Amino acid sequence: GLTEFTSNWDRYIHALYWCVTTLATVGYGDIVPENNAERLYAIGVMLIGVGVYGFVIGNIAGILAKIDPARARYAEQLERIDTFLKYKRVPASLQRRIHEYYEYLWENRRGHNEGAILTDLPPRLRTEIALFLKRDLIDNVPLFQGTGEAFLREVALKMEPVVFAPGDYVLRAGAKGQDMYFISRGIVEVVSATGQQVITTLEDGDYFGEIALVLNQPRTADIRARTYCDLYRLDRATFERILSHHPRIAAQIEAIAHERYEDEMEK
Numbered sequence: 149g150l151t152e153f154t155s156n157w158d159r160y161i162h163a164l165y166w167c168v169t170t171l172a173t174v175g176y177g178d179i180v181p182e183n184n185a186e187r188l189y190a191i192g193v194m195l196i197g198v199g200v201y202g203f204v205i206g207n208i209a210g211i212l213a214k215i216d217p218a219r220a221r222y223a224e225q226l227e228r229i230d231t232f233l234k235y236k237r238v239p240a241s242l243q244r245r246i247h248e249y250y251e252y253l254w255e256n257r258r259g260h261n262e263g264a265i266l267t268d269l270p271p272r273l274r275t276e277i278a279l280f281l282k283r284d285l286i287d288n289v290p291l292f293q294g295t296g297e298a299f300l301r302e303v304a305l306k307m308e309p310v311v312f313a314p315g316d317y318v319l320r321a322g323a324k325g326q327d328m329y330f331i332s333r334g335i336v337e338v339v340s341a342t343g344q345q346v347i348t349t350l351e352d353g354d355y356f357g358e359i360a361l362v363l364n365q366p367r368t369a370d371i372r373a374r375t376y377c378d379l380y381r382l383d384r385a386t387f388e389r390i391l392s393h394h395p396r397i398a399a400q401i402e403a404i405a406h407e408r409y410e411d412e413m414e415k
Contacts, residue, residue: 171197186303222302252376262309285330302390307380312373319371325360326384334377362405
């Protein structure tokens with residue numbers, strides 16, 4: 149009943165208040181229907197209110213999920229991994245290491261896979277972004293000095309991003325050289341063959357394995373990750389294919405590699 153209100157404005161505010169409390173499913177009970185017609189009307193309003201409420205909440209949830217799709221994908225992936233690890237009864241210590249690895253990927257890459265992103269680009273753009281990301285690393289390598297833009301583009305395009313966890317061995321002493329590595333982020337230790345002595349450390353922008361890559365010589369020391377490391381790897385087979393496209397540069401690089409190798413042996 150709205151009989152106690154004398155102005156239309158009062159009746160309007162009173163009716164609006166009742167509709168809002170009913171649609172919001174709050175229903176304080178201070179205004180109630182007094183006959184069957186009002187009760188049926190209230191039922192209809194409440195049914196509409198439930199639908200509108202669900203629609204609004206669903207859209208808000210969707211908007212929030214779209215604000216950070218990378219985090220949503222990361223959480224979904226982590227949930228699948230957790231389910232798998234528990235199903236296979238993987239030891240808790242190993243589960244913790246796997247979680248730490250994915251946390252590192254999220255904190256530093258926001259879950260993005262560099263290789264997958266570059267693959268989706270057209271060839272020209274893929275080459276340009278690869279050279280932009282890796283140019284500073286390549287320019288630090290004496291073997292590649294003066295080789296020309298075309299050669300550097302091919303090398304940059306074929307460098308594969310890899311991640312190593314603390315304590316992982318990147319290279320082992322005595323093994324034939326098959327890969328060269330460029331350090332994008334992290335610290336690695338050059339360890340004696342016995343594993344007892346750290347000879348030196350290499351950090352962001354450094355590289356290792358270039359002589360073995362060209363001359364196929366065995367490794368003389370272990371290389372171990374001290375921290376989580378983002379590296380770029382260039383494997384021997386790929387490098388030889390690149391050199392086959394540039395025979396003049398191949399001869400130049402081999403000569404420099406021999407000279408550097410002889411200098412190291414004299415030391």
